[in-house]
Amino acid sequence: MPAKDLFYKTVETALIQDGWIDIKSLKLDYDGTTLEIDLSADKLLSAQKGTIYIAAEVKSFVAPSVVYAFHQAIGQYIHYRMVLKHQRLDRTPYLAVPNTIYQQHFSNPFFQDSLKENQINLLIVNAITHEVDRWIPNPES
Numbered sequence: 001m002p003a004k005d006l007f008y009k010t011v012e013t014a015l016i017q018d019g020w021i022d023i024k025s026l027k028l029d030y031d032g033t034t035l036e037i038d039l040s041a042d043k044l045l046s047a048q049k050g051t052i053y054i055a056a057e058v059k060s061f062v063a064p065s066v067v068y069a070f071h072q073a074i075g076q077y078i079h080y081r082m083v084l085k086h087q088r089l090d091r092t093p094y095l096a097v098p099n100t101i102y103q104q105h106f107s108n109p110f111f112q113d114s115l116k117e118n119q120i121n122l123l124i125v126n127a128i129t130h131e132v133d134r135w136i137p138n139p140e141s
Contacts, residue, residue, distance in 0.1 A: 007060035008038060011096045011123070013130040015041050015056075026055055026091070028083045037080050040091060045140060052139050055084060055091040056123055061101045070111065074118055092139055096123040099133040 015023055026040035038058040044051045057076055063069040073095055081093045097106065102124045105111055115122070122136040 006062060007096070007098060007125070007127065008058045010098075010127055010130050011039065011056065011058050011125050014125045014132045015039070017130070018132045019043055020054075028080070028087060028089075030083045030086055035080065035083055037093075039096070043140075053089075053091040054094055054123075054139055055080065055089075056094040056096045058096045060098060061105070066101070066105050067110075070105075070114070074114065074120065077120055078118060092121060094121045094123040094135070094139075096125060098127040099124050100127060102133075 012023055020041035020043045023039055023041045026037040028035045028037065037055045039056040040054065041056070042051050042053050057073065057080060059069065059073045061069045061073075077093060077095050084091050084093060102122070106115065106122070114120075124133040124136070125131070126133045
């Protein structure tokens with residue numbers, strides 16, 4: 001089992017506080033290649049709207065180079081999205097990041113353009129309050 005990111009417990013707590021249930025890691029297999037996404041979670045919206053399902057890769061970006069860590073995170077995200085689609089799993093992938101990283105780095109044009117180009121969904125979590133700051137896009141919409 002891969003080591004959990006330093007930010008994992010914070011994201012897990014934020015999801016619980018936001019009403020998500022059945023939070024656990026998600027093992028995927030792509031024709032013999034095994035991958036593990038940090039978190040999967042479910043949320044019942046209503047009887048009419050049903051349940052929504054996500055899969056989140058958690059990244060703290062504590063490496064000396066945020067750009068290098070970003071390259072790695074985007075690559076992982078793209079592969080996880082591909083395998084979720086291949087397995088026909090109805091889970092929307094998200095990249096979970098601290099709000100400080102989003103504010104200090106991801107708001108810059110390079111990061112914004114890359115996120116848009118690669119169609120990356122973000123789960124931004126406040127590392128101090130352990131609450132969901134925002135979803136881009138919101139899975140409940």
